[in-house]
Amino acid sequence: MSSPLPILDDLLAQQALNGAIALAFDNQLFDFLNLPANAAQVAEHCGWQTAPVEHLLRLLWSSELLSREGENYFVASDARQYLCRAGERYIGAAWRYRHQTLQQFVTRLPQLLQQAAPGWQDPLQIDTAWADAALHQIAQEQRALSADTACAIADKLADFQRPALLLDMGGGPGLIAIALAQRFPHLSAVVLDLPQTATVAQRNIERAGLTDRCCALAQFAENRQVDIIWSSSFLYFIEDREAMLRKWFEQLRPGGLLISAHAEVPCNPADARRILPFFTPLMMRGYSVTQEGELALQLQQVGFVLEQQQRLQPFPMSPLYVLLARKPKTSD
Numbered sequence: 528m529s530s531p532l533p534i535l536d537d538l539l540a541q542q543a544l545n546g547a548i549a550l551a552f553d554n555q556l557f558d559f560l561n562l563p564a565n566a567a568q569v570a571e572h573c574g575w576q577t578a579p580v581e582h583l584l585r586l587l588w589s590s591e592l593l594s595r596e597g598e599n600y601f602v603a604s605d606a607r608q609y610l611c612r613a614g615e616r617y618i619g620a621a622w623r624y625r626h627q628t629l630q631q632f633v634t635r636l637p638q639l640l641q642q643a644a645p646g647w648q649d650p651l652q653i654d655t656a657w658a659d660a661a662l663h664q665i666a667q668e669q670r671a672l673s674a675d676t677a678c679a680i681a682d683k684l685a686d687f688q689r690p691a692l693l694l695d696m697g698g699g700p701g702l703i704a705i706a707l708a709q710r711f712p713h714l715s716a717v718v719l720d721l722p723q724t725a726t727v728a729q730r731n732i733e734r735a736g737l738t739d740r741c742c743a744l745a746q747f748a749e750n751r752q753v754d755i756i757w758s759s760s761f762l763y764f765i766e767d768r769e770a771m772l773r774k775w776f777e778q779l780r781p782g783g784l785l786i787s788a789h790a791e792v793p794c795n796p797a798d799a800r801r802i803l804p805f806f807t808p809l810m811m812r813g814y815s816v817t818q819e820g821e822l823a824l825q826l827q828q829v830g831f832v833l834e835q836q837q838r839l840q841p842f843p844m845s846p847l848y849v850l851l852a853r854k855p856k857t858s859d
Contacts, residue, residue: 658726684784693707698757790816
């Protein structure tokens with residue numbers, strides 16, 4: 528057996544880096560370092576002392592978020608749009624929120640282990656919190672990465688090359704549906720989410736000038752069918768997953784396509800380590816994340832034909848499993 532010390536030491540080192548990055552976001556340090564500055568200049572700007580600032584900057588440099596030339600440090604060119612508030616893909620608030628959530632989980636872990644398993648909580652009861660998340664961290668995450676991944680998936684599918692109606696289930700701020708509609712001019716989209724969250728998405732649709740092809744709703748007509756369903760990081764919060772999959776099957780027109788992007792727990796511990804730190808807190812709150820392969824089997828059981836499985840695709844926090852499943856054109 529190889530020594531576990533390298534893994535344990537890497538985890539310890541990550542705590543120091545995470546703390547430094549959180550402090551940098553809190554003090555808008557990355558914005559200041561959009562232009563080169565040395566430790567003395569950073570110290571004067573932030574009201575700190577020069578000597579410890581030099582150590583902080585070197586620690587951030589080791590994360591490769593900063594570059595260095597001589598005594599000057601500056602945000603790495605490929606990281607600026609993510610780290611600086613003016614960047615189109617700024618992720619600071621979302622990253623800070625996730626960091627705080629995980630810190631709270633660690634603090635509460637002894638207490639959680641003494642509690643009975645919580646019952647499933649209806650997300651409608653926390654509609655206001657979802658809407659606030661849609662305005663801030665979820666919007667940043669969709670803008671930074673999720674929308675690009677969705678478009679990369681859609682680019683390879685003939686379903687998006689012809690007129691189609693897409694339903695974005697649990698679409699949050701709607702930026703994935705908006706990105707898809709902007710890329711594919713024949714696509715119309717409906718973002719479906721909780722009432723206050725749908726209001727956030729509708730405002731984003733209006734800002735994008737897409738009200739002629741897109742809208743956001745809190746309810747979807749029972750007998751209305753669509754050509755494509757997109758759903759990412761949604762099923763965790765559904766009490767009866769099989770019932771939802773059956774509903775999706777009915778909502779799709781014959782030949783319609785379901786694109787599911789959800790975390791699953793891999794069988795390999797190294798892969799699982801990329802997912803479980805983010806989703807264990809969620810599962811301890813009573814929600815569910817499937818084991819690898821479980822969702823694909825459930826889709827087939829309700830009648831879908833599985834066309835493609837893509838493991839560990841890039842999404843914020845952790846990679847997700849992308850499943851492409853089609854409703855048969857004719858029933859046997």
